[in-house]
Amino acid sequence: MKCFDLMWKKPAVESVNGLLIQIQQCSISSPRTLPLIHARIIKSHCLQDGFLLTRLAHAYLTSDTPAPAKRIFTHFPKKPPLFLWNEMIKWYSRNRCFRESIDLYYLMASMGVRRNEFTFTFVLPACAGARSVLDGRIVHVDLVKIGYERNVFVATALVDMYCKCGEIGLARKVFDDVSSKGTAIFNAMVSGYVNNNEHGMAMAVFDSMQNSGVVSDAITMVSILQSCASLGALRRGRMIHDQIQRSSHLDINVYIGAALINMYARCGSIEDSRKVFDEMPDRDLISWTTLISGYGMHGLAKNAESLFTQMINSGIKPDAVAFVGILSSFGHCGMVDIGQNYFHRMTKEYRIEPTLEHYSCMVDMFGxxxxxxxxxxxxxxxxxxxxxxxxxxxxxxxxxHLNVQVAERITEHILSIDPENAGWYVLMSNIYATAKNWNGVTKMRVLMKEKNLIKPPGWSSIEINGEIHSFLVFDQRHPDSTAIYDVMRNLESRIRIEGYVPDTSCVLRNVGEDLKLDMLCGHSERLAIAFGILRTGEGEVLRIMKNLRVCLDCHTATKFISRITGREIILRDSKRFHHFKDGSCSCGDYW
DNA sequence: TTAGGGTTAG
Incomplete structure (x- = not known):
């Protein structure tokens, strides 16, 4: 009894310092035992010690156990410290609970709690994640009032937030107002332009970064390589690759590796993609998937399949994206049976639930x-x-495969989902035109007119000596325009002699055949090819990019052009690559 | 005791 009394009256009280050390050790090695230490704190009557509680809550958050952390935060003796507010906002933001993060910030502000630079670098990513420029602007106004807009961490978070919300102009303004810029804020601006599809601007910011002597790191390179890939700027991409290889502080990590593989593939040089892949010291699922998809884009389904098998044999399990890559490869090449087989393996063997993307591949493949x-x-x-x-x-x-009946049914369905997209009206109109159903053509044109819809113009571009030249349909703005049209007409007459028969079915209007022929000749890919022939030497490969799909007639014409000029022409359209050589195309006309 | 920017498909 005596012994019990003694224990009851004098519990084994542990010192605050001892508990702090336990929290520290525990949060690193065994976060599951945190509740045990929590119990000891309660037992030791240390629940009033703010510092100890803060460390405990922090340890809970670090080990992704938010519930007890929230309880500590809510029942904090007196007021929770700024640090804990910040950590709570950070935890919500990083765990995609963007609204909770932002609301906690608002609560903080309404209670008059002091905010510091950390608060803003944690809440702004939440605004970005929520894609809420409204909240972002409120926070921006707040931080200017308190005077944190010159802090480079805060400014970087602002730039990133505005970019992710699609407000690239506002991002640029913040960026321009920072006087001493480092690598990270440049990276935020470059990747912002990249993700908003403003690749020319991304290049310009990258150039000014290099000119001002700010060090480019792996993140810069990954972003700018994406721009090279999107613009088809092979020469520029190679220069960046060179710079990476020459640099003492940059290694080919999995990020840079995938970006390089992707850049080379999208710029039409799949051999270089393979070389990068083979030379990578470490490869992950994304490295393999990028090259598999690259092969698919280039119509090399056999290579894609063999690589897919090698990947599995090397112990890497394919995911949903890898299957999209391999399935689309088969679709592009008309390998229907193998495609069905892989779809089956995906669901049964790998237990991957098919998404719309996978079904899309199958529809494309059958279609x-x-x-x-x-x-x-x-x-x-x-x-x-x-x-x-x-x-x-x-x-x-x-x-x-000209099937007007199915097309009409599908168009009705599409227009009920996406009535404002002019592309569908044009496509259906083209189908009517191919079937010589001029009433149908008129019907679609009237519908477009009633809705005031305009199809975005098609453009093609070609890189000559590192400079990108873009052409719109019937473009006459280029200084060499007269010479370009001369080359094109000359090519047209030469390929006619070789047996090319123009296919005017993709000309929308019901006009005379002569006018239709003229309209075909004005297609942007034709202008880019003519310009390439005009400005490059024999034997040089022409690499053309088109924002839409290449039309059937241009495809046929390009095959003939490749034969009569002996030129290799690599044309990348919105879907994939067409590699023309000696009068044939790698896509096997499955486009 | 807390910070910023990055890869693959369609």
Missing amino acids: RAGKLDEAEEVIRTMGVAPDSGILGSLLNSCKL
Whole structure:
């Protein structure tokens, strides 16, 4: 009894310092035992010690156990310290609870709690994650009032937030107002332009970064390589690759590796992609997937399949994205049976739930191969609501295999989902035009006019000596315009002699044949090819980019051009690559 | 005791 009394009256009280050390050790080695220490704190009557509680809550948050941390925060003796507010805002933001993070910031502000630079660098990413420029602007106004806009961490978070919200102009203003810029803020601006599809601007900021002597790191390179990939700027991409290899502080890590593989593939040089892949010291799932998709884009489904098998044999498990890559490769090449087999393996062997993207690949695969019924069946039975993309892919197949009936049904469905997109009206109109159904053509044109819809113009570009030249349809703005049109007409007459027969079915209007022929000749890819022939030497490969799909007639014409000029022409359109050589195309006309 | 920017498909 005596012994019990003694224990009861004098519990084993542990010192605050001892508990602090336990928290520190525990949060590193065994965060699961944190509740045990929590219990000791309660037992030791240390619940009034703010510093100790803060460390405990912090340890809970670091080990992703927010519930007890929240309880400590809510029942904090007197007021929780600024540090704990910040850590709570950070935890919510990093765990994609953006609204909670932002609301906690508002609570803080309404209670008059002091905010510091950390508060802003934690809440701004939450505004970015929520894509809420409204909240972002409120926080921005707040931080200017308190005087943190010159802090480079805060400014970087602001730039990133505005970019992610699509407000690139506001981001640029913040960026320009920072007087002493380091690598990170430059990176935020470059990647902002990249993600907003302003690749020319990304290049310009990158150039000014290099000119002002700010060090580029791996993140800079990954971003700028994306721009090279999007612009098809192979020469520029090679220069960046050189710079990476020469640099003493940059290694080919998995990020840079994937960016390089992607850049070379999208710039038409899949051999270089392979070289980068082979030379990478470490590869992850994304390195493999990038090259597999690259092969797919280039119509090299056999290479894609062999690489996919090698990947599995090397112990890497494919994910949903890897399957999109391999399935789209098969679709592009008309390998329907193998494609179906892989789709089956994906669901049964790898237990990957198919998404709309996978179904899209299957629809495309069946559609291109002329199996329109099977393609429609996929859409009907997939159990996911179709989007306009998957229906559009089927509509495109209806054009390839001219099936007006199915096309009309699909168009009705597409327009109920996406009525403001002029592309669908144009596609259906083209199908009518191919079937010489001029009433149908008129119907689509009237519908477009009533809705005031304009199809975004097609453009093509070509890089000559590191400079990108872009052409719109019937473009006459280029200084060499007269010479370009001369080259093009000369090519047209030469390929006619070789047997090229123009296919005017992709000319929308019901006009005379002569005018239709003129309209074909003005296609942007034709202008870019003519310019390439004009400005490059024999034997040089022409690399052209087009924002839309290459039309059937330009495809045929380019095959002939490659034959009569002996030129290799690599044309990348919105879907994939067409590699023309000696009168044939790598895509096997499955586009 | 707390910070910023990055890779693959369609």
